[in-house]
Amino acid sequence: MEYRYYRELKHNYLVFENRNEETSDERYQYRIMESGRIKSLVPCARRNINGEKFFYYEINSMQSIKDRFSATKMDHQQLQRLLSDIKELMDGLSEFLLGQEGIVFNAQSVFTDLATGEYKFLYCPFFDEKKSFSDFAMELLDIVDEGDQQATDLIYRLCEESANRGDFIYEVIESVTEVEEAELKADEYEDVKPSRQQPVFDDDFFEEDEIEDPPAEKESRLKKANKRLSGKLQLFFSLMFMFLVGAMVYIRMNYILSSEENILSIVVMVVSAITGTIALVGGFKEMKKEAPTKDASEKDDEDDFDEDYEEEDYFSDREDEGEDTARFTRSVQNETVSFPKRGMVSGETVVLDQEESQELALFSRNLDKTVRIPLQNLPVTIGKMEGCVDVMLSDPSVSRMHCRIEEKQGRVCIRDLGSTNGCFRNGLRLKVQEMVQIDEGDEIRIGRVCFDCR
Secondary structure (H helix, E strand, O other): OOEEEEEOOOOEEEEEEEOOOOOHHHHHHHHHHHHOOOOOEOOEEEEEEOOEEEEEEEOOOEEEHHHHOOOOOEOHHHHHHHHHHHHHHHHHHHHOOOOOOOEOOOOOOOEEEOOOOOEEEOEOOOOOOOOOHHHHHHHHHHHEOOOOHHHHHHHHHHHHHHHHHOOOHHHHHHHHHHHHHHHHHHHHHHHHOOOOOOOOOOOOOOOHHHHOOOHHHHHHHHHHHOOOOOHHHHHHHHHHHHHHHHHHHHHHHHOOOOHHHHHHHHHHHHHHHHHHHHHHHHHHHHHHHHHHHHHHHHHHHHHHHHHHHHHHHHHHHHHHOOOOOOOOOOOOOOOOOOOOOOOOOOOOOOOOOOOOOOOOEEEEOOOOOOOEEEOOOOOEEEEOOOOOOOEEOOOOOOOOOOEEEEEEOOEEEEEEOOOOOOEEEOOEEOOOOOEEEOOOOOEEEEOOEEEEEO
16 A cells, blocks of 8 residues: 655645545444544544545654664663553454454554654554564564663564464563563562572671771771871971970079979970980981982983983984974874974975865754764764754754665665654755755755755
8 A cells, every 4th residue: 555745834644545445344443543532543534635535644743663763772661662552552442343454563654752652553444565463573673772681582572472373463462571570570589589508697797807907998007107207397396395304404493393393393304305305316317218209309300301402402413414304294184294393494385195085974054063964874863852863953943853864775865754844955845754865065954954965
């Protein structure tokens, strides 16, 4: 059955033409389809134009799952949501005594609402595509994220069950979901169940090795214990203790002291003298230790100065050899640049050897910052919905998923994904899902953002 895309001012439609004569059963199906009572179906309206019957499926703000998951693959949660929506769809159809025969199961005809994440399905009783649900499961295998182990296991199980059970879709999904729920419960039970191999100890029981401090903490404590005062500070303390000894001598010579005061003053003088002597000796030792460190740092500075001086000698030696220029080579896009030496003026202009890049890219020209979109690693999806596109353009005129650049028969092409403000090539607007070729020199406009292809 042929279909086409049609855009009105504020709506995008997928249009089917029904050339068959309606039967009583089909009339009932069409009424249910148009009523909107089954929420999982894409809204549809019948139109008679010049005696011909058309079905307009409104796909505003929707994308097919093939385009939606082209940039970022479907994860486990999204795959679960898809199967849950299919099961809900089957329940809705059975409520109105309808079968699954009219549902179109392929990756291009199953849509997802970008705003809500819900999945919508086409119901076409007259659609004659001979495609089974197992074929649809194989299509899902291509858009599921292989790095997500849960999603991979689920899709392989779906493919196996659909191949075994045929087109009993409800039974297939129910069987797959039941197996997954059983596995999740088993995993939760294993996490909660205590391991018999691991011995259980009381909280008050500790091994001797567990009480010991870690090596890093031991080392820090030893450093703190062996920490010494600087040499100058120790000399200062020695002077203070000597001053205290002098003060005690002055008091004993000029004042009459009692026996207790006499003993106390002698003790203070002895302790101060010993402590001052120790501080004096330690201060001189620390001063000697600090001196070699300073000499070493000065030596390093002198070595750096000598290296600079040798470099100057290197240039002077080159000048003595009579060379006109000192040649430096740097690799920037395969170009070699020659710089004149200091003190010399070159009268010629050097031609840079640079290979022109043959790779096409799109360059924006009406944004604050230039956006470059390379056209080598295709396909590339462009839009403003982060996480769903390869290139994000945060402009109000750009749709969530605006367009897609892909390769067809060795040529670079752009395709409009049903955007609101459209895509333009050299001023001509593309139709919905229309694919046109991009050549060098073309102007591509995405919404209001203009790009030059060069």
